[in-house]
Amino acid sequence: MEALGAPLRTLRALLRELRHAAGRSYRDSPAYRHVLAAFRAHRVTTEKLCRAQQELHFQAATYLCLLRSVREHEALHREYHGKGERSPQEVARLVGFRLPQQPRGKG
Amino acid sequence: LSRPPPAAAGSCLVGPCGRRAYAPPAERKRFYQNVSISQGEGGFEINLDHRKLKTPQAKLFTVPSEALAIAVATEWDSQKDTIKFYTMHLTTLCNTALDNPTQRNKTQLIRAAVKFLETDTVCYRVEEPPALAELQKNEWDPVVTWAEKRYNVTIGSSTSILGPNIPASTKETFVSHLASYNMWALQGIEFVITQLKSLILSMSLIDRHITVEKAVLLSRLEEEYQIRRWGNVEWAHDYDLCELRARTAAGTLFVHLCSESSSVKHKLLQD
Numbered sequence: 001m002e003a004l005g006a007p008l009r010t011l012r013a014l015l016r017e018l019r020h021a022a023g024r025s026y027r028d029s030p031a032y033r034h035v036l037a038a039f040r041a042h043r044v045t046t047e048k049l050c051r052a053q054q055e056l057h058f059q060a061a062t063y064l065c066l067l068r069s070v071r072e073h074e075a076l077h078r079e080y081h082g083k084g085e086r087s088p089q090e091v092a093r094l095v096g097f098r099l100p101q102q103p104r105g106k107g
Numbered sequence: 108l109s110r111p112p113p114a115a116a117g118s119c120l121v122g123p124c125g126r127r128a129y130a131p132p133a134e135r136k137r138f139y140q141n142v143s144i145s146q147g148e149g150g151f152e153i154n155l156d157h158r159k160l161k162t163p164q165a166k167l168f169t170v171p172s173e174a175l176a177i178a179v180a181t182e183w184d185s186q187k188d189t190i191k192f193y194t195m196h197l198t199t200l201c202n203t204a205l206d207n208p209t210q211r212n213k214t215q216l217i218r219a220a221v222k223f224l225e226t227d228t229v230c231y232r233v234e235e236p237p238a239l240a241e242l243q244k245n246e247w248d249p250v251v252t253w254a255e256k257r258y259n260v261t262i263g264s265s266t267s268i269l270g271p272n273i274p275a276s277t278k279e280t281f282v283s284h285l286a287s288y289n290m291w292a293l294q295g296i297e298f299v300i301t302q303l304k305s306l307i308l309s310m311s312l313i314d315r316h317i318t319v320e321k322a323v324l325l326s327r328l329e330e331e332y333q334i335r336r337w338g339n340v341e342w343a344h345d346y347d348l349c350e351l352r353a354r355t356a357a358g359t360l361f362v363h364l365c366s367e368s369s370s371v372k373h374k375l376l377q378d
Contacts, residue, residue: 003318021185030144031181034174058315059363063178065319066356070194073349080342 007057011039014060017067035060134189142184144176151176155183164206171291175201175364196357200298204291204365216293217285220300221278228305228326230264230271239332246328253316254307258284262307281306291365299358302326302351312359319356323348 004010014035019026026032039060042053092099139155146152150169153160153176160168160183170176175197182195192199211219224230229247233240247264255262260277288296299309303326312322324331327348334344 003321018181021181029181029184030177034177055315055363055367058318059360062319062356062360062363066196066353066360069349069353069356070196073346073353074191074194076342076346076349080346 004057004061007039007053007060010057010060010064011035014064014067017064017071020071021067035063134191137186137188137190139183142180144173144180146173153180153183162202162205164208166205168201168205170201172364172367175361178360178364194353196354197361200295200357200361203298204294207294213286213290213293216290216297217282220285220293220297220306221281223300223304223306224262224273224278224281226270226304227262227307228303229307230262232264232266233329234266239329242332243328246325250307250311250317250325254310257314257316258310281310288362288366292362295358295362295365299355299362302354302358312355313362319352319359323352323355327351 015032018029018032018035022029022032038056042050042056086094088099139158141154141156143154144151145154147167147169149167150171151173152167152169162168170179179197179201182198183190186195229250232243232247251262251264254260258277258280260280261274262277263271265271285293285296296309296313299312300306303309303312303322305326308317308322308326311317312319317325330344339345
C-alpha cells in the first residue's frame, strides 16, 4: 500500500509517540520492546511484497494513528473544553463591572 | 436486560454508584505506580500494582492477544495525574467485548452491522452543490467499485432520500463474510461501522485497502468540503476529527489483533 510510505518512517514516528506516552523509562516499556521486536523479526525477507510485512506495517501505522490522535484530542480538550465555568469575579472583571460588596455580619 | 451489580461503578475498584448502570466515571486520580501484564488461564491480564484489572461488571479483565494486552497496558501507563477514561479506547473495547452490556449474540451483531449498508454514507449522494456531487463521485465511487469487485456484489449509489436499493444477495454475502470473524472482532467491526457510518468504508479499512486517515476523511467528506469553503473551527472540527480518528484506529487495531494468529514462517534458504 503506497499510502503508508516507508516502514522506517512509520516505525520512527511510532516510537516517538510511545516515548511521549510513557515518560522516563520508555525504552523498557513492553510496547516499545514489542514494536521493535516485531519490526526486527519481519525485516528479513527475500520478497518485496511480503504479506506479513505489509500487515505489520499497516498495524503499526494504525497504532501510530491511534496514539497521535489521542494525544492531539487530549490537547484540544485541555485547550478548549477543560477550563469549566468562569467565576462571577472573573466575569465581572471581563466586562468591567464591580461586584456589589455584601455587608458582613448579622442583619 | 439484567442490570450489572450496583457496586461495580469503576473499572476495577468497588465504589459508590450514583450514575447510570454501565458508565464509568469520566476521570479519577491515578492510584497505581506500575502497570504490568501477566498470563492467566483465560488469556492475558493487566496488573495495576498488585491489583488485577477488572471490567465495569467486575469480571476479570482477560484478552486473547498479547499485543492487545500490551497496548491496553500502555493506555493505563500513559495516564498522568488523572485517569481519562474517554481516551482509553482499547480498554473500552475490551470491556465491551468481555461484558457485552447490550447482550447481543453473534447473529444480532452481524445483522446490526449489515443493516448499515442500507444507509451507507458512501452510497448516499447529493445532487447539489455540483462541486460536492462531483467530489463524492470522485472520492466514493472507487471505494464502492472496490467493494463490489472484492465481494462480488452489486451495491450502487443513490441520490434518492430512500437510499440505495441493496439486493438481498449482497446482504447475504456480507452476512456470511462477517460470520467468519469471532465475537471479539465482530464487536470491533460493529464499533468501526458505527463511527464511520459506513459498512463499505469499514470493510475497506479492515481489508487494509485504505488507511485510517483516509477512511475518516472519506467518512467526513461533506464536512471537509464545507470546511474548505467556509473555514475550519479548531475547537469543533479538529476536536471531532481527532476523536473520530482515535476511535476508528482503536477499532481497527482491535479487530486485527483479535483475529490474527501470529506465526513466523521461515522460508527455506535456497542454495
